[in-house]
Amino acid sequence: MTAVELRSEPESRGDAVRGAGAARLPALALLAVAVLLCLLPQFGVEMPPALAAIPDRFILPWRQWAGEALTYVAKDSHIGPVMVSEITRGIAGVILQPMLLLQGLVSKGLTVGGVELPPLPWPSVMLASALLGLRFGSVRLALLTGGALLYAALFGLWDATMLTLASVLVSVAFGVLLGTWLGILAFRHPRVDRALQPLYDVMQTVPIFAYLVPILYLFGFGPVGAMMATVIYAMPPMARVTTLALRGVPASIGEAAAMAGCTRGQVMRLALLPSALPKMMIGVNQVLMLSLTMVIIASVIGADGLGAVVLKALQSLKIGRGLEAGLAIVLVAIALDRLGQAIAERRPQHRDAAGSRRWALAFAVALVLPCLLAPMIPALANWPADWSVSTASWWDARIAQMNLAFAGPLRELKTFAFLWLLRPTKLFFLAVPWIGAVTLVAALGLLLGGWRLALSCGLMMLFVAGCGFWEPAQLSLYLIAISVALALLIGMPLGLACAASPRFNAGMRVVLDTIQTLPSFVYLIPVIMLLGSGDFPALIAIVVYAVTPAVRFTADALRHVPGEIVEAARMSGASRWQNFGWVKVPLARPGLLLAVNQTVMMAFGMLVITALIGTKGLESDTLISLSKADPGRGIIAGAAMAFLAIIIDRLLRAAAGGQAARP
Amino acid sequence: MSTTNRILLCDNVWKVYGPDADTFLSTREQPPSPEDLAAAGLLAAVRGVSLSISQGEIFVIMGLSGSGKSTLLRCMTRLVEPTAGSILLGGTNLLNATERQLMQIRREKMGMVFQNYALMPHLSALENVAFPLKVQGMKRAAREARAQQMLDLVGLGGRGRHYPHELSGGQQQRVGIARSLTLEPDIWFLDEPFSALDPLVRREMQDEFLRLQTLLRKTIVFVTHDFAEAVRLADRIAIMREGAVVQVATPEALVLAPADPYVSAFTRDIPRAQVVTARSAMDLGPDAAGSAGVAAAARVIDIAERVLAAEGPVAVLAEDGGVLGALSREAVIRLLLAQPHTRPAPVQ
Structure with a gap:
């Protein structure tokens, strides 16, 4: 609801600018007061306890309310004579069918009319994937798609990979259908569009684990719950892209x-949707990648597949095995992404008509031939165990070796970071009184956007302070602050280099494209391997993940400075540095702020996952609520985290001028 | 002109954008001026247009961008809902038609060509042309056979399997034309069909258009911002400015007797000999030499060589062969040199 007002903020910027002269002084004064309030504890000034942390008796029992509300909806409420729980279980049942069908097809086998059919033999799936790559891309793509599956078979991950793929495909199908439907609805009715946009904003900032709690309640524990969460998480981009494509x-x-x-x-x-299809494929690709991310994470609530293999391996410290499975995820992700892109970029050719029958035949042969041969040649039905290899023990040995060799320096690095970076920052954030934080946010809102932004951001911050999770919120914020600062310190110079040198940029793009494709979960693997668990490894994981947008958006912002203006500055006799500092940076300011914003949002995205390696902020509350079946805790902690992200997002967008494009 | 069969009649058609535009219009006794409308926060795209279009004529609507010509065309097809007025197509008021009836009318009576071709990118040329038949549920073989005929008609028979992006602009518009003619419409709407093409191709497409029209004899409403194109193709031209029609006349009458300076500004660059007919250029009187005369409706540019080669003035003949007057070499030369014609234009 608050977000609805927020959406109109950029439009009201005109007022803010006009009122800037008059409103600036009080806003600056308020800012000074806020900074003072935040800093007072650092100078040893004792704050009245009620101002430092909201006293317990004023904290509304949000957590309990949320839990009770959800329990009521899930267990007791009914629409007419039908219980809501029956409806949700019904939906779950419907969704389960295609899921079971696909899982049976590729991994578990099917029973049709009393006859048990074995699953598709591995050569069928592998050949069909390679043919898909060949059909829509090139030999290289075929090698990638086929090779990713070959890797899975070779390393004994075939079943896990097939389960993951089945879940991803079914979620993508539902996500695309739902997204397309909502996208059409928003295209036809602008009012619906205005209502849905802020909802999507919130949906994409709520921590993943917070989704899982209510969904488990509504749809039950297991693969369907995981898939519902996946669909909801992955659908918004599809809906957005559909509306945009139709408008285009x-x-x-x-x-x-x-x-x-x-x-x-x-x-x-017959006309609009097919014409919009090429652009909509970009949305499909995004749904694909988000689904993969979510399917992997859903292993936390018991979904099978590659994610579960990684999770189990990490929990039992079988790092080598985790690394192998992690690499399988990486390969599957890259293959799916490239295949999706190839399909999205395709345009029909008149030569195709003749060839399409031949392709269909090729697919049929690839799928059917191994099925016919499998009963005679068992090696085709199941990948023979003695064909499998494992490098797990080799990796374990290398890692043990490495840990031994670098144990000293690593420990020193960790200690150093803890003493000089983590601990002081953490103490600083924990000392910030709630009154200071709320005032600061409101003052910044007033300064950057006007009173409406100040009010909405201030209220959201007040909720964070008063929802009973103030300390975890501070612990989340401190990690975000350090990691964003580090990511920007590393990423912005790299972005500068990209903008300056096309050759550096070309190399960097390959790296960034690949990094961006990987599900966030994957980043945890090498970090745990080398650093174990705790705040420091979490920090490293977040920085690595969040550095990508810092590089990319910085380079974009600088590259989009009009060449003529730069030439005009050079002709005016500006030196390189003058040109950079006085012309390029000011002109690129909105883009640079967007780079900061994206970095913060990515950092939040990764922070959520770091709960798995023992961070202590809001993210861990959402994770714990899963295992303790305490839905109120997860929902409210999740909401607090979403609010924090939204506050930063709105403030930075307002600073960028409000008109900065959404990514 | 007025005696022939009128097929499309627009009566006081308005299109006004803005809140409660219809109540604003209906409560006014006098037609509001653009200033009145602006004061009410409304924007008029079409202001009180009345037109009658006859069977088989090429009626061109000419105006600069923003003059409301495309909106008027879309009012005639009800792609845009007019705010007020009536549009009669063969006797039925389009504005009273239900969604279903309108769909039927479009299927049976109307064809339309668009400025940017508006071909569906996912369909081949043949499938694009067959699209209006597919919509009606015709079987694939039958509709593609018919579509192939249409492609042959526009000279693209061999490109049926190509997709729009594989065709040049001119070829794409040929597909667009074929598609609009698939259902054999009574009335053919063309919205700046050649504006996006480069000049050489535009010329070629205009010739193609005229060739098709001699074959098909449709009633045509053609929108353009190019006065030379209008003059070249039109039987009659309506000039629009700020949503209102300034003048409706034959190309010749527009050039010879522009209603106001706005219209005459357009006509300035048009070579006179291209629009003036023998009838308006001739001298009255019987002093013509011989019987080998020229047709009264012929344009001077087309008969100039014959008149200049002749010994004396050439007879101008009516359709029944009777002599109307004589065309002198001097009159022809004066027109060729683009001197303004001295004789008052005949009243149309």
Whole structure:
């Protein structure tokens, strides 16, 4: 609800600018007071306890309310004569069917009419994937798609990989259907669009684990719950892209269809949607990648697949095994991403018509031939155990060796970071009184956007302070602050280099594209391997993950400074550095702030996952609420975290000028 | 002109954008001026347009961008809902038609060509042309056979399997034209069909268009911002400015007797000999030599060589062969040199 007002903030910026002269002084005064309030404890000034932390008796029992509300909805409420729980279980049942079908097809085997059918033999799946790569891309893509599966088979991860793929494909199908439907709805009714946009914003900032809690309640524990969470998490980009793509279709195409005598439905089905399809494929690809991320994380609530293998391996400290499975995730992610991109970039060619029958035949042969041969050649039905290799023990040995060799320096690094970076920052954040934090946010809102931004951000911060999770919130914020600072320190110079040198940029892009494809979960593996668990490894994981947008958006911002203006500055006799400091940076300011914003958002995304390696902030509360079946705790901690992210997002967007484009 | 069969009649058509535009219009006794509308926070795209279009004529709507010409065309097809007025197509008021009826009318009576071709990118040329038949549920074989005929008609028979992005602009618009003719419409709407093409191709497409029209004899409403194009193609031209029609006349009458300075500004660059007919250039009287005369409706540019080669003035003949007057070499030369014609234009 608060977010609805927030959306209109950029439009009201005109007022803010006009009022800037008058409003600036009080805003600056308020800012000074806020900074003072935040810093007082550092100078040993004792704050009245009620101002340092909201006293317990004023804290509303949000957590209990949320828990009770959810329990009521899930267990007792009904719409008419039908219990909500029956509806949700019904939906779960419907979704389960295609999931079981696909899982049976690729991994578990199917029973059709009393006859037990074995799953597709591995060569069928592998050949079909390679053919897909060949059909939509090139030989290289075919090697990638086929090779990723070959790797899985070779390392004894075939079943896990197939389960993961099945979950991803079914979630993508549902996510795409739901997203397309909502996208069409928003396209037809601008009012619906205005209502949905802020909802998507919130959905994409709520920590993943916080999704899982209510979903477990509503849809039950197990793969379906995991998949519902996946669909909800991955759907918003599809809906957004669908609306945008439909708006991008020239109006005359719809008119041409109407003039051909189409009904309203036919105009959409036969003309607009197919014309928008190439752009919508970008959305499909995003759903694909988000689904993969979520499916991996869903192993935390008991979904099978590659994520579960990694999780189990890490929990039992079998690092080598975790690394192998992690690499399988990486390969599957890259293969899916490249295949999705290749399909999205394809345009129909008139030569295709003749070839499509041949392709269909090739697919049929690839799928059926191994099925026919499998009963005679058992090696085709199941990957023979003695064909499998494992490098796990080799890795374990290397890592043990490495840990031994670097134990000293690593420990020193950890101690140093803890003493000089983590501990002081943590103490600083923990000492910040709630009154200072709320005032600071409100003052910044007033300064950057106007009173509406100040009010909404201030209220959100007040909720964070008063929801009973103030200390975890501070612990989350401190990690975010350090990691964002480090990510920017590393990323922005790299972005500068990218903008300056096309060759450096070309190399960097390959690296960034790959890094961006990987599910966040993967980042934890090498970090745990080398550093164990705790705040420091979490910090490293977040920095590595969040450095990508810092580099990319910085380079973009600088590259988009109009060349003519830079030339004009050079002709005015500006030196390189003058040109940079006085021309490029000021012109690129909105883009640079967007880079900061994206870095913060990515950092939040990764912070959530670091709960798995023992951080102590809000993220850990959402994770713990899963295992303790305490839905209120997860929901409120999740909401607090989403609010923190939204506050930073809105403030930075307002600073960037409000008009900065959404990524 | 007025005696022939009127097929499309627009009566006082308005299109006004803004909140409660229809109540604003209906409560006014006098038609509001653009200033009145602006004061009410409304924007008028079409202001009180009345037109009648006859069977088989090429009626061109000409105006600069923002003059409301495309909006008027879309009011005629009800792609845009007019705010007020009536539009009669063969006797039925389009504005009273239900969604279903309108769909039927479009299927049976109307065809439309768009400025940016508006081809569906996912369909081949053949499938694009067959689209209006597919919508009606015709079987694939039958509709593609018909579509192939249409592609042959526009000279693209061999490119049916190509996709729009594999065709040049001119070829794409040929597909667009074929598609708009698939359902054999009575009335053919063209919205700046050649504006996006480069000049050489535009010329070629105009010739193609005229060739098709001699074959098909459709009633045509053609929108353009190019006055030379309008003059070249039109039987009659309506000039629009700020949503209102300034003048409706034949190209010749527009050039010879522009209603106001706005219209005459357009006509300035048009070579006179291209629009003036023998009838308006001739001298009255019987002193013509011989019977080998020229047709009264012929444009001077087309008969100039014959008149200049002749010994004396050439007879101008009516359709029944009767002599109307004589065309002198001097009159022809004066027109070719683009001197303003001295004789008052005949009243149309």
